[in-house]
Amino acid sequence: VPGDSRDRMVRSAASLMASRGMTATSLSEVLADSGSPRGSIYHHFPDGKRELAKDAVRLVAQHVLESQRACAATSGQEVLDHFISLWRRVVVASNGAAGCAIAGAALDCPPDDVELIALVRISFQSWIDLLQEQLTETGQPPERAEPIAWVTVAALEGALILCRAQHGPGPLDKVAAELSRLLT
Amino acid sequence: VPGDSRDRMVRSAASLMASRGMTATSLSEVLADSGSPRGSIYHHFPDGKRELAKDAVRLVAQHVLESQRACAATSGQEVLDHFISLWRRVVVASNGAAGCAIAGAALDCPPDDVELIALVRISFQSWIDLLQEQLTETGQPPERAEPIAWVTVAALEGALILCRAQHGPGPLDKVAAELSRLLT
Amino acid sequence: VPGDSRDRMVRSAASLMASRGMTATSLSEVLADSGSPRGSIYHHFPDGKRELAKDAVRLVAQHVLESQRACAATSGQEVLDHFISLWRRVVVASNGAAGCAIAGAALDCPPDDVELIALVRISFQSWIDLLQEQLTETGQPPERAEPIAWVTVAALEGALILCRAQHGPGPLDKVAAELSRLLT
């Protein structure tokens, strides 16, 4: 299938970046993991690792957005539950090792790579916007929906880091329980 | 002063790790930043980069702990405020570029480095324990203090990541406001 | 026009080889300079870069040969003048940057590429033969024509190198003046 090889590389990159961060993810690992030949990277990603990383960020952002958008929640609680459980599965499946590739990109992106950091920003923002919208639609007061969405994303990302240290989803569950208290 | 050069290296490492993550922080940068000669690293840190990174984590953990311990808060609000403002200064001073070196270590620490990840765990735990204690002392119900402490640390770490993307302390402020609502 | 694209590639290759040598001239540059699509290389030059380089050498050798043959010189002086001025134009137009593509091929041709080095040899030889012939026809003693032809080509090629370093045609002019003294 044409174009499949490129997708496999992006998926591998996203997966590895979620576990090791961006810098620690070498192209060799991506190549090995995706079973791609060495020269393909320059072919598919003329700008090299940067381009691959950006595509990985885009992939994750899009994936989460679609997953969350597909949830037919009828209450604020369900909105948050769906968002958290999406990540919980990742954490459980990897014993906490896997986190968020976007955080990985944000953390060790060189300060001068403005494009990447901008992409990280709009990715997070897109999640926040969606959560805010869904919270409003399910009955949260409009002025409450936005801050709740922000703290949800923040607490989630932080919890993923704590889960790495704990080798398990404990912190995520604790956070989820508290977030619920913010709902009206 | 003997030992001074070693300290400078640890401080440089902590600072750089907060901005770039652990893997992206090369020993050369640490050396350049701290003005140390190349060979000194093996002398002061026989175990190499690993040992340096661990010491940097310890330094940050200790520094935050002491700062927070020094706060004579009389309410849960003040406890949280003190903790957040401690980080807010870092964010503001660096336009969001600097975050938490421990998160940097957690994010791209190799999965097999159990010592480092353990150190990260107990560092976070020490903060949580202190916050829980301070929250209890300032009037929070005992069963509420622990989850609030957890979500505080999680939301803080997540907010630091969002602040990197936003080049400013906005996310941290939004998070702080919401955390207050969890207090009784 | 069929064959036009192929010619453009050979011309680009010759031009680039004159400025950078053979190894430093990448196919990508040739492609970019000639505006050819990437895949065309192997269609037009089944043997790849080697074949392209050889054609570039042939092109230059032929071009010089024809130019020099077209000169209706009536004295040895005019023969040499015509030959030198042919190169002088190239040097002046490029501020010394452009030299001789054949020298570029000779210099960094791999020792095992016997075909290329043979081509270089017969190319130089063809110039020497022509000069010798023209010198004889314009009155030089037969036994003098051959060595003068040799030293003329040698001094020219050397002067082109010196011109690169000087960013101008100065060395070429100095050499031209001395060569005249060899004539009877």
Next chain:
Amino acid sequence: VPGDSRDRMVRSAASLMASRGMTATSLSEVLADSGSPRGSIYHHFPDGKRELAKDAVRLVAQHVLESQRACAATSGQEVLDHFISLWRRVVVASNGAAGCAIAGAALDCPPDDVELIALVRISFQSWIDLLQEQLTETGQPPERAEPIAWVTVAALEGALILCRAQHGPGPLDKVAAELSRLLT
């Protein structure tokens, strides 16, 4: 012996550049030829290949200069003979394969590397200056010494190229014979 390894690398680089040109000389070859480990290059030549190439040029320039300076010539003929025979040995020993490393550098030095091209210029100039001086001292008219020196260096460099194509010193000998005719 300290510093010996660095010298060996420069010597290897000079030798390889004389045979293949600069671009075609890979650091790996230099490393293999000199028996040095890969990491040494960064240690001895912080600026990488450029610095190594420049040192190689300097080495050759210096070596020729000293050799020529050591000749106690009593006639212009002897001056030229000494200079030519210096190169003739190199050509014969390598069957024409080895030429002049400085020409190799000049030929495929990137147009933007001003330092290297400047070094090439002053290297050639230093030879020319010395030849001019020796020619004057051995009785050539002062106004003749300079142009003869120029054409000598040019013809030598060109002859080295022709020798590569001929796999032998023939062209060099032809050139040497003609150069003698320029002497008074």
Next chain:
DNA sequence: ACCTTCGGGACTCCCCGTTTCT
């Protein structure tokens, strides 16, 4: 005995010349 220059490989990313299949 401190420490620091030097030497040693193992990667990193990049990009090149090539081939294959459409």
Next chain:
DNA sequence: AGAAACGGGGAGTCCCGAAGGT
């Protein structure tokens, strides 16, 4: 004819032992 894919090196540099200088 041309787009996609393929490996192999290219330079760079990173982190680390070991032998020398003070």
